Amino acid sequence: MDFSFTEEEEAFRKEVCDWIKKETPKRWLELDPLLWEETDESWAISREFQKKLGQKGWLAPDYPKQYGGLEMSHIKRLILAEELSYNKAPVGIETEIAVNWVGPDLLLFGSEEQKQKYALGVAKGDLVITLGYSEPNAGSDLASLQTTAVEEDDEYVINGNKIWTSYAHYADYCWLAARTDPNAPRKYDGISMFVVDMKTPGITIHPLINLMNRHSFNEVFFDNVRIPKENLVGKKNNGWYELMIALDSERSGVGYAALFYRILEELVEYAKERKCNKDPIIRQKLAEMAVEIEVSRMMCYRLAWMYSKNLHPNYEASMSLVFLSEMMRRVAQVGMDIAGPYGELEWDSKWAPLRGKIERLCLNCLSIGVGGGTNEIQRNIIAQRGLGLPRK
Amino acid sequence: MDIGLSEEQEILKASARDFLARECPKKLVKELDESDKGYSPELWRKMAELGWMGLVFPEEYDGGGGTFLDLVVLFEEMGYNILPGPFFSTIVLGGLPILKAGSEEQKKKFLSGIATGELILTMALTEPTASYDASAIAVKASPRNSDYSLNGTKLFVADANIADYLLCVARTKETANPQEGITIFVVDAKTPGIKCTLLKTLARDKQNEVVFDNVNVAKENIVGGLDQGWPVTQDTLEKAAVAKCAEMLGGAQAALDMAVNYAKERIQFNRPIGTFQAVQHYCANMVTDVDGARYITYKAAWELSEGLPATKSVAMAKAWVGDAYQRVTILGHQIFGAIGFTMDHDMHLYYRRAKAGAIAFGNSNFHREIVAQELGL
Numbered sequence: 001m002d003f004s005f006t007e008e009e010e011a012f013r014k015e016v017c018d019w020i021k022k023e024t025p026k027r028w029l030e031l032d033p034l035l036w037e038e039t040d041e042s043w044a045i046s047r048e049f050q051k052k053l054g055q056k057g058w059l060a061p062d063y064p065k066q067y068g069g070l071e072m073s074h075i076k077r078l079i080l081a082e083e084l085s086y087n088k089a090p091v092g093i094e095t096e097i098a099v100n101w102v103g104p105d106l107l108l109f110g111s112e113e114q115k116q117k118y119a120l121g122v123a124k125g126d127l128v129i130t131l132g133y134s135e136p137n138a139g140s141d142l143a144s145l146q147t148t149a150v151e152e153d154d155e156y157v158i159n160g161n162k163i164w165t166s167y168a169h170y171a172d173y174c175w176l177a178a179r180t181d182p183n184a185p186r187k188y189d190g191i192s193m194f195v196v197d198m199k200t201p202g203i204t205i206h207p208l209i210n211l212m213n214r215h216s217f218n219e220v221f222f223d224n225v226r227i228p229k230e231n232l233v234g235k236k237n238n239g240w241y242e243l244m245i246a247l248d249s250e251r252s253g254v255g256y257a258a259l260f261y262r263i264l265e266e267l268v269e270y271a272k273e274r275k276c277n278k279d280p281i282i283r284q285k286l287a288e289m290a291v292e293i294e295v296s297r298m299m300c301y302r303l304a305w306m307y308s309k310n311l312h313p314n315y316e317a318s319m320s321l322v323f324l325s326e327m328m329r330r331v332a333q334v335g336m337d338i339a340g341p342y343g344e345l346e347w348d349s350k351w352a353p354l355r356g357k358i359e360r361l362c363l364n365c366l367s368i369g370v371g372g373g374t375n376e377i378q379r380n381i382i383a384q385r386g387l388g389l390p391r392k
Numbered sequence: 393m394d395i396g397l398s399e400e401q402e403i404l405k406a407s408a409r410d411f412l413a414r415e416c417p418k419k420l421v422k423e424l425d426e427s428d429k430g431y432s433p434e435l436w437r438k439m440a441e442l443g444w445m446g447l448v449f450p451e452e453y454d455g456g457g458g459t460f461l462d463l464v465v466l467f468e469e470m471g472y473n474i475l476p477g478p479f480f481s482t483i484v485l486g487g488l489p490i491l492k493a494g495s496e497e498q499k500k501k502f503l504s505g506i507a508t509g510e511l512i513l514t515m516a517l518t519e520p521t522a523s524y525d526a527s528a529i530a531v532k533a534s535p536r537n538s539d540y541s542l543n544g545t546k547l548f549v550a551d552a553n554i555a556d557y558l559l560c561v562a563r564t565k566e567t568a569n570p571q572e573g574i575t576i577f578v579v580d581a582k583t584p585g586i587k588c589t590l591l592k593t594l595a596r597d598k599q600n601e602v603v604f605d606n607v608n609v610a611k612e613n614i615v616g617g618l619d620q621g622w623p624v625t626q627d628t629l630e631k632a633a634v635a636k637c638a639e640m641l642g643g644a645q646a647a648l649d650m651a652v653n654y655a656k657e658r659i660q661f662n663r664p665i666g667t668f669q670a671v672q673h674y675c676a677n678m679v680t681d682v683d684g685a686r687y688i689t690y691k692a693a694w695e696l697s698e699g700l701p702a703t704k705s706v707a708m709a710k711a712w713v714g715d716a717y718q719r720v721t722i723l724g725h726q727i728f729g730a731i732g733f734t735m736d737h738d739m740h741l742y743y744r745r746a747k748a749g750a751i752a753f754g755n756s757n758f759h760r761e762i763v764a765q766e767l768g769l
Contacts, residue, residue, distance in 0.1 A: 383672035
């Protein structure tokens with residue numbers, strides 16, 4: 001057993017840390033990404049930074065070299081993710097989606113041309129790809145999705161609507177799951193995956209304003225949208241299987257653990273400012289959060305370590321996600337406990353502590369534990385896949 | 393980074409699990425729980441033959457030259473099966489402080505004695521204040537001729553009823569800093585003036601009141617230097633906290649395994665109760681607590697084993713694992729329903745130990761306060 005990093009890995013950590021500090025624009029830190037501000041300004045800064053990351057091969061470091069990656073070791077990727085997050089580098093969730101959800105499928109099932117065009121584009125930071133999974137009537141029960149893709153001559157014609165499509169309004173492409181065989185005996189069997197150019201006629205984007213009063217996700221309508229046949233990825237009607245592989249693709253979640261470590265540090269400093277750092281209840285609560293963040297970090301390390309040993313995790317990623325998301329809600333509450341009424345203030349008040357981070361956290365924490373699979377679904381996975389409990 | 397066990401440790405783990413399942417069935421556990429001695433001399437001898445007692449001691453003292461991590465692996469399995477008896481007290485509370493601070497003569501006598509299974513040791517540390525702070529040490533050791541005389545009461549002393557020797561943590565000097573002026577004496581438990589009274593406890597572990605009434609102890613029996621006892625005690629407490637975490641981790645894993653197996657078999661409404669989402673989610677929460685406990689324990693154990701500063705990791709582990717074990721056993725009881733609320737059942741053995749383990753060597757509040765200090769609060 002060895003929880004330490006090698007000298008080379010430590011040197012890499014320093015290299016990453018120095019690079020982020022050098023390349024992150026001051027303005028970004030003024031905006032403070034922990035606010036999850038999603039304005040055109042923050043978006044532009046973030047995209048530019050990610051292109052630089054892409055040029056270094058650090059945006060999709062696991063990808064093969066010919067598709068913009070470095071085939072980086074699992075442990076180094078863990079370090080990279082930790083440092084990007086801890087140092088508040090301008091990396092958005094759109095990258096997580098494109099690099100970790102869409103890319104792995106393209107690399108596994110895409111044609112050479114598709115890999116060159118889309119996977120490389122994602123790895124270079126040139127492309128934003130939004131996820132076309134959920135529908136108004138297909139959330140946790142994703143396989144009951146109703147959007148159709150009908151083959152006509154050299155094209156597929158797409159009809160239906162997708163929802164919670166994050167960054168569709170910025171996206172170049174949509175990674176779309178659509179039903180290609182409505183008569184398949186099982187709902188899982190008639191689904192296919194497509195890459196759809198968001199500029200294709202017939203696509204309408206309707207903004208949905210989230211709880212934080214921000215425009216991040218959308219409803220997207222497809223009305224007789226015609227796309228070339230070659231935009232099918234993988235095999236027709238094999239999409240569910242491909243999609244499940246993508247959901248399973250490697251995510252240690254260590255970025256969140258590192259981010260929350262940073263937030264904890266800020267809360268500790270704030271508690272001192274508020275002079276409640278000697279309050280035994282606040283001490284207990286902050287310590288409890290420190291312990292939970294460490295437990296969470298170890299769960300993420302465990303995942304990276306398992307990948308590095310070729311031990312294929314099955315329920316471990318779900319566990320890490322459930323734990324993280326529920327921890328976030330508790331951290332938000334501890335922030336409120338320290339700040340009292342100040343915690344309610346939005347960021348533009350001169351009285352707002354930590355740039356209004358506590359108010360933002362209290363709202364944002366509700367989304368984690370829902371997006372990307374609710375905690376109920378994750379717990380089902382842990383129980384059924386991890387512990388072998390019967391489905392019926 | 394490699395957070396798994398080594399091949400040798402995996403072998404040790406598997407053989408310990410087999411041995412304990414065979415030699416220490418739950419029937420024996422319950423008998424020992426109900427007895428006054430709380431251990432089986434026959435099982436003790438077999439464990440010594442396997443080399444468990446001397447596992448972490450150097451070969452020159454008849455030990456196996458293993459690491460603290462190896463010991464942690466063993467404790468995990470002892471927690472999994474449940475092993476009543478003074479192994480923990482003897483090795484962690486008796487052997488490790490002597491290994492760290494004892495004289496050559498003390499090491500030869502006590503470590504070899506432990507390794508061969510002849511000696512049972514424990515530490516008499518806490519007093520009626522039930523605190524693990526240095527300021528709580530009030531039992532007094534006063535010079536008498538060339539020896540010392542011990543006076544006062546120690547409380548919650550594990551296995552003192554069967555111990556051959558007690559490591560008594562006593563005050564030898566009153567100073568402004570309570571951590572100074574503390575000395576550890578290794579005392580023959582049969583010395584006149586020692587009165588030991590067994591306490592009946594929830595976990596039915598063998599805790600005792602030990603009264604020292606003018607107990608004579610030679611100055612050669614000082615472990616470490618005069619007035620230098622607190623750092624050794626603290627070191628022992630850190631190792632004890634982590635060893636207890638390992639034991640609790642094993643117990644939590646066992647409680648989880650039992651509950652999951654039962655959920656797969658128990659039929660209600662014509663289907664296994666494990667098909668119900670409420671039960672599935674209980675089990676998911678249990679395994680999350682078990683896995684969370686595992687790596688936070690391993691990290692602290694690794695740091696201690698490597699001799700790295702581990703105060704924060706140790707406090708984090710103890711603060712977390714005690715609570716996690718309790719949550720796991722409470723859900724375990726819920727899944728077993730009424731059958732779990734009988735003496736015949738095994739789940740309560742784990743529940744009782746979760747309560748005791750969470751309290752031992754500082755409860756979660758105590759350790760969170762240490763974490764708060766480490767955070768700079």
